[in-house]
Amino acid sequence: MITREECAALDAADPLAAFRKEFTLPDGVIYLDGNSLGALPVRTPERVAQVVEQEWGRELIRSWNDAGWFEQPYRLGRRIAPLIGADPAEVVVCDTTSVNLFKVLSAALELRPGRRTVLGDAEAFPTDLYIAEGVTGQVEGGRSVLVHPEELDRHLDGDVAAVVLSHVDYRTGELLDMPGITARVQAAGALMIWDVCHSVGALPVELGAAKADFAVGCTYKYLNSGPGAPAFLYVAERHLAAGPRQPLSGWFGHARPFAFEPGYDPKPGIGRFLTSSPSLLGQAALGASLDVWERADLAAVRTKSLALTDLFVSLVEGLDGVEVVTPREHARRGSQVALRHADGYPVVQALIARGVIGDFRAPDLMRFGFTPLYLSYTEVWDAARQLAEVLASGEWREERFSRRGEVT
Numbered sequence: 187m188i189t190r191e192e193c194a195a196l197d198a199a200d201p202l203a204a205f206r207k208e209f210t211l212p213d214g215v216i217y218l219d220g221n222s223l224g225a226l227p228v229r230t231p232e233r234v235a236q237v238v239e240q241e242w243g244r245e246l247i248r249s250w251n252d253a254g255w256f257e258q259p260y261r262l263g264r265r266i267a268p269l270i271g272a273d274p275a276e277v278v279v280c281d282t283t284s285v286n287l288f289k290v291l292s293a294a295l296e297l298r299p300g301r302r303t304v305l306g307d308a309e310a311f312p313t314d315l316y317i318a319e320g321v322t323g324q325v326e327g328g329r330s331v332l333v334h335p336e337e338l339d340r341h342l343d344g345d346v347a348a349v350v351l352s353h354v355d356y357r358t359g360e361l362l363d364m365p366g367i368t369a370r371v372q373a374a375g376a377l378m379i380w381d382v383c384h385s386v387g388a389l390p391v392e393l394g395a396a397k398a399d400f401a402v403g404c405t406y407k408y409l410n411s412g413p414g415a416p417a418f419l420y421v422a423e424r425h426l427a428a429g430p431r432q433p434l435s436g437w438f439g440h441a442r443p444f445a446f447e448p449g450y451d452p453k454p455g456i457g458r459f460l461t462s463s464p465s466l467l468g469q470a471a472l473g474a475s476l477d478v479w480e481r482a483d484l485a486a487v488r489t490k491s492l493a494l495t496d497l498f499v500s501l502v503e504g505l506d507g508v509e510v511v512t513p514r515e516h517a518r519r520g521s522q523v524a525l526r527h528a529d530g531y532p533v534v535q536a537l538i539a540r541g542v543i544g545d546f547r548a549p550d551l552m553r554f555g556f557t558p559l560y561l562s563y564t565e566v567w568d569a570a571r572q573l574a575e576v577l578a579s580g581e582w583r584e585e586r587f588s589r590r591g592e593v594t
């Protein structure tokens with residue numbers, strides 16, 4: 187088995203090692219939860235403080251024009267585009283993933299008149315399913331049907347308007363075949379909506395090459411833009427040209443918001459998917475984190491991500507009571523490792539008490555996220571060692587580790 191010294195040698199040769207100093211992480215913590223809430227970039231507090239103190243505090247309302255506040259959702263969208271393989275005009279930053287899914291799914295249904303079924307993954311992050319239920323509930327005869335991705339083809343009949351899938355499964359870390367599935371869905375006459383929450387910033391995402399119709403994603407996971415930071419949405423250029431409609435027709439999606447006209451006239455292009463004033467403090471944090479991402483080579487991120495997850499799997503497989511749930515094949519793996527353990531919750535709590543932060547998803551999955559910009563091979567080695575010790579010592583049986591918080 188690989189030694190800690192060998193891991194230190196991998197760190198010394200790591201082309202991404204210099205990124206570690208761009209993030210603030212507390213001493214004594216090995217952070218394996220960047221797939222849930224990314225770490226804080228060093229420059230973010232200063233950037234947010236500048237928006238608060240200078241742009242808001244001193245410049246006040248003038249900042250809408252002078253500091254480019256009005257343009258910010260587009261500017262950030264253009265900067266996210268290369269991370270998801272999109273054209274700059276196809277992406278905008280706004281609202282949350284759930285709200286954005288509501289908008290693009292509604293638009294998709296309108297683009298497929300006569301079809302009323304939306305297919306979703308039964309195991310998906312539930313908010314996506316709740317939104318699909320909400321959208322189809324407003325369409326006469328609409329229905330949202332839950333399937334498993336491997337049996338998708340059987341369900342692709344003439345009533346399916348759209349399919350919503352996560353590129354990477356939030357629980358198991360399984361990566362789906364984006365181009366293959368998109369092509370099959372489109373061949374059946376339906377539109378493909380990808381949720382890239384767990385793949386953006388974890389691996390190169392190629393929405394354009396896959397000919398995806400729509401996508402949504404969040405920025406507070408691998409993109410490190412902070413709790414509650416705004417999400418983004420993608421609409422393929424060919425659909426934008428058709429002038430799709432979305433139901434949250436707020437003033438920021440209007441062609442002339444400051445004309446204050448009583449009737450709604452949507453903006454041309456991606457702007458029609460905006461609804462409200464941007465949350466500029468969250469957007470400032472996103473801007474600071476994109477400053478880091480713009481210097482990162484996504485291919486190097488993917489290479490290191492696979493090496494880190496391979497390393498972790500090799501160190502933990504065979505531990506007592508642990509089953510590796512994440513696919514072994516690289517082509518089917520995102521940037522996290524899920525381990526099944528009957529007492530996963532207290533085991534994760536005991537690990538956190540030792541400074542190794544992962545998380546737990548009911549009923550029995552321990553999740554560990556691997557973020558190549560700020561995680562080293564030695565940290566992964568140490569984390570695996572700590573997990574082995576927690577299991578061998580049985581310390582997770584202490585009663586305090588079984589008490590559950592609101593958020594797991």
Ligand SMILES: *Cc1c(COP(=O)(O)O)cnc(C)c1O
Binds near residue numbers: 311
């Ligand atoms: C994190 C995540 C979300 C988050 O939704 P919000 O509306 O931004 O809270 C949605 N979908 C998936 C697949 C996620 O992983």
